[in-house]
Amino acid sequence: xxxxxxxxxxxxxxxxxxxxxxxxxxxxxxxxxxxxxxxxxxxxxxxxxxxxxxxxxxxxxxxxxxxxxxxxxxxxxxxxxxxxxxxxxxxxxxxxxxxxxxxxxxxxxxxxxxxxxxxxxxxxxxxxxxxxxxxxxxxxxxxxxxxxxxxxxxxxxxxxxxxxxxx
Numbered sequence: 001x002x003x004x005x006x007x008x009x010x011x012x013x014x015x016x017x018x019x020x021x022x023x024x025x026x027x028x029x030x031x032x033x034x035x036x037x038x039x040x041x042x043x044x045x046x047x048x049x050x051x052x053x054x055x056x057x058x059x060x061x062x063x064x065x066x067x068x069x070x071x072x073x074x075x076x077x078x079x080x081x082x083x084x085x086x087x088x089x090x091x092x093x094x095x096x097x098x099x100x101x102x103x104x105x106x107x108x109x110x111x112x113x114x115x116x117x118x119x120x121x122x123x124x125x126x127x128x129x130x131x132x133x134x135x136x137x138x139x140x141x142x143x144x145x146x147x148x149x150x151x152x153x154x155x156x157x158x159x160x161x162x163x164x165x166x167x
Contacts, residue, residue, distance in 0.1 A: 010042070013069040013078060014108040014140055016123070016132045020054060021101045024063040027089050031102055032067060034085050041081070042070040047135035053163040055129075059099040063167070066107070066135040075109045079119050082106060107132065111146045122147055130161040 019027045028049065036043040045068040052062045071078055082104040089102040107123045114121040122145055126132045133156040136143075141153035148155065 010070045010072055011110050012044075012108075013071050013106065013110075014066060014136060014143065015069060015082065016064065016066050016103075016105040016107055016126070016136070018052075018062045018064045018103040018105075018131070019101060020060045020062040021099050022090070025049065027102050028063060028065065031085055031089060031104065034088065035067070035069065038081060038085075040072040040077075044068040044070055045139040047138045049167045050131065050135055051165045051167060052131040054099070055131075062131065064131045064135060064164075066132065066139060068139055075106065075112065075114060075119060075121055076116075078109070079106055105132075107136065108143060108145065111144070113146050127155050128159065130156070130159045130164045133159055134161055134164045 017028050017031060032043060032046060035041055047065045047067070049063050049065045052064050054060065054062055073081070086100075086102050086104055105123055105126075106119070106121060107126050109121045112121050123132070126136075127145065127148060133152060137152045137156040141151060143152050144150065145152065145155060
């Protein structure tokens with residue numbers, strides 16, 4: 001990938017946050033504070049928190065939400081930042097879709113479509129996941145997901161939202 005020129009350029013990003021181990025609400029709130037204190041990141045909007053059924057192996061329900069960020073960094077640098085924050089809050093990757101103290105997923109980065117070995121934007125499964133689309137639609141209903149060409153408000157209508165409950 002070419003050198004990312006981010007000098008003075010703010011990019012709009014959407015991330016998903018989730019937790020189902022420990023004090024999830026406190027973890028999620030503190031992760032947002034950490035993001036807001038990170039150089040090159042401005043926290044622009046945060047959704048409500050939602051209680052959602054877990055996907056994958058048997059495990060506790062999740063608390064999920066989304067946030068909109070302004071960033072002055074490349075997508076790869078943002079991913080590294082998100083992974084470092086997960087680690088700070090005790091994230092351990094034991095099994096795919098397993099329980100976790102904190103999950104931070106990069107969903108959208110402006111209207112960028114990107115696929116590398118370590119990163120795919122838009123997030124490859126976001127359009128199938130009510131636990132992502134419901135909170136994202138709350139704060140960014142008009143954001144157009146660049147692969148489908150549909151706004152988030154349209155995408156959320158196409159998924160079963162019955163397992164997503166606002167706190």
